[in-house]
Amino acid sequence: MTLSRLFQFRFKPVQPYNFELTVKKPAGWSWFTPYEKWERGTVWSGFWFGRVPIGVKARSAGRSVIVDVYSARKLPKDELARLEHQLSESLGVNDDLRPFYKLMRKHRMLKDIVKHLYGMHEGWGMNIFSSLTLAILLQMAPIKRSEEMWACLIKAHGKKISFDGQTIQLWPDERTIAKQSPHTLAKRCKLGYRAKFLVKMAKQLVAGFPSVEELAKMTPEAANEKLMELFGVGEYTAGFASPHPSFSLDVWSIKIFYPILFGKHAPAKDPRSGIKRANLAAEKMWGDWRGLVLVYVLNDLKYLADKFKVPIT
DNA sequence: GCGTCCAGGTCTACC
DNA sequence: GGTAGACCTGGACGC
Numbered sequence: 001m002t003l004s005r006l007f008q009f010r011f012k013p014v015q016p017y018n019f020e021l022t023v024k025k026p027a028g029w030s031w032f033t034p035y036e037k038w039e040r041g042t043v044w045s046g047f048w049f050g051r052v053p054i055g056v057k058a059r060s061a062g063r064s065v066i067v068d069v070y071s072a073r074k075l076p077k078d079e080l081a082r083l084e085h086q087l088s089e090s091l092g093v094n095d096d097l098r099p100f101y102k103l104m105r106k107h108r109m110l111k112d113i114v115k116h117l118y119g120m121h122e123g124w125g126m127n128i129f130s131s132l133t134l135a136i137l138l139q140m141a142p143i144k145r146s147e148e149m150w151a152c153l154i155k156a157h158g159k160k161i162s163f164d165g166q167t168i169q170l171w172p173d174e175r176t177i178a179k180q181s182p183h184t185l186a187k188r189c190k191l192g193y194r195a196k197f198l199v200k201m202a203k204q205l206v207a208g209f210p211s212v213e214e215l216a217k218m219t220p221e222a223a224n225e226k227l228m229e230l231f232g233v234g235e236y237t238a239g240f241a242s243p244h245p246s247f248s249l250d251v252w253s254i255k256i257f258y259p260i261l262f263g264k265h266a267p268a269k270d271p272r273s274g275i276k277r278a279n280l281a282a283e284k285m286w287g288d289w290r291g292l293v294l295v296y297v298l299n300d301l302k303y304l305a306d307k308f309k310v311p312i313t
Numbered sequence: 314g315c316g317t318c319c320a321g322g323t324c325t326a327c328c
Numbered sequence: 329g330g331t332a333g334a335c336c337t338g339g340a341c342g343c
Contacts, residue, residue, distance in 0.1 A: 139322045145338070146321080192336020197323080234323050252321040272322095318341080325334085 003055045003070035003163040009084050011065045013093035018119030019060035022091060026117070027299045031090070032056075032126055033158075034150060035169040044166040047126035048173045049083060050211075054126075055163040056087070065091060070163035086212065089243070092121025100289045104296070109260050109308055113300045122295045124212055124243040128227075129205055130171035135240035136194050136201075136232055152189035177202035197232025204230050212243050220244035245291025247282050249275050255311045256297065256304070261285065265311070 013019075023031040023043050030036050036045035042059040055070035067087055075083065088094060097119075104110045125131035137149045157172035157180070177185075177198055186195035209230075215223040220242065227238035239248030249257060251272050258266035258274055261281045266274050282290040297304065304310040 136322090140320060140335085141337080142320055142339075149337095186336070190337060193323085193334090194336075196335095232323065236322060240321095248321095250321040254321095315343090316341105317343105319339095320337100323335090326332095328329105328331085 001053060001072055001159065001161050003053070003072050003161055005068055005163070006071045006075065007069045007080060009067045009069065009087060011067070011088055011091060011093045012063065013065060013091070013121070014096045015063065016097065016119040017063075017065075017093065017121060018117075019058075019065055019091075021117055021120035022123070023058065025120070025295075025299050027301070032130070033154070033168060033170055034147075035154065035158075037166055037168065044164060044168060046161050046168045046170050047130065048170060049079075049086075049126065051173075051175070053159055053161050053170055054083070055161050055166075055168060057164050057166075058091075065093060067091075068164070070161075082213065086124065086126055089216070090123040090126055092123040095121055097121065097292075100292055103286060103289055104293070107260070109304065109310075110293070110297070112303065112307075113296050116300050116303060117296055120296070120299065122245060122292055124216065125241065126212065127171070127173075128209070128212055128215070128241060129174040129177075129202065131241035132201060132227075132230070132233060132237060133171055133177075133198060135237040136197050137191070138240075139194060139237070149189055149191055149194070153185075153191070156188060174202040174205040178206045194232070200231035201233065216243040220246065245288070245295075247279060247290040247294050249278055249294075253294070253298065254278055256301070257282070257294075259308065259310050260297065260304075 024038055031043060032045045032047045036043055042057060044057050046053060046055045052071060057068040059066055069083065101114050104114045134150065137146045154169050154171060157176050158169045160167055160169050180199055182196040182199045185191055185199065210226060215226065218226065223242050223244055224238040227233050227241060236248045236250050239246035254275050255266045257278050258264065261278055286293050301312040305312045
């Protein structure tokens with residue numbers, strides 16, 4: 001599908017702000033889709049905005065971020081305003097990180113991370129189904145296998161969009177996945193039990209579900225509860241997809257956070273058992289900033305491993 | 314080469 | 329409401 005240029009948005013981020021660190025995280029996480037392109041300070045990416053595939057070209061210009069928006073059809077004014085708002089949230093341009101940095105600098109293991117990732121912001125995903133799909137494919141699998149699963153799923157069912165001389169492949173949308181047979185999906189992309197989760201969840205979303213914006217207007221707890229009504233979505237997956245910053249620890253990240261929170265390694269036999277205690281300690285230590293602490297830590301793991309012997313594998 | 318374990322969770326049945 | 333056990337798959341590991 002070929003898209004035409006629709007509009008240009010210009011954002012003035014609250015400083016400090018680093019565009020490259022924000023859209024291209026050091027840990028390798030992409031802005032919207034694993035198949036977006038990055039070249040000399042410019043990113044080409046895309047996402048589903050409701051039923052409409054959207055392409056974006058974004059770059060930094062001085063203290064501004066310029067985003068060109070591409071679409072196959074014109075959007076009414078109110079939709080355009082919604083898109084502008086969601087893009088500003090996806091770039092985190094309205095967030096003042098200074099109180100967060102003040103907090104990070106108090107911790108002996110975290111203070112240097114501020115220097116390494118200064119100006120990196122975290123934003124919303126633009127599409128709930130894409131975020132949930134990613135989280136479900138991360139369940140109970142080493143990262144390499146998760147990558148194989150999403151590569152196959154996007155190749156088989158993701159939409160290709162072309163704009164500004166680039167072709168980007170999007171995550172599959174919920175209407176496409178809702179029509180698939182879980183058995184076929186499981187066999188084709190080796191998704192295992194996750195195929196049933198994806199198809200049932202897609203059907204629930206097609207039947208009607210709050211948008212990212214509506215979830216953002218809820219309290220973090222209410223948004224998580226709503227997300228957990230979806231089949232296959234537990235606390236971890238809901239936290240991953242929620243527009244509210246969340247502190248979603250899993251069996252892997254608890255091993256990293258245990259030394260940061262308690263100064264010792266997680267229980268070797270059953271690391272999962274420490275998750276509840278770690279969540280309470282993080283809330284006490286960092287309050288509402290704990291979600292961003294998680295993002296910063298996961299994007300500077302090599303430093304933590306080298307300097308503090310934190311287990312990262 | 315073969316069997317077992319387990320990984321960036323969640324659901325279900327059972328108590 | 330709390331808690332085992334099952335769920336896909338494939339790589340790592342021990343023998």
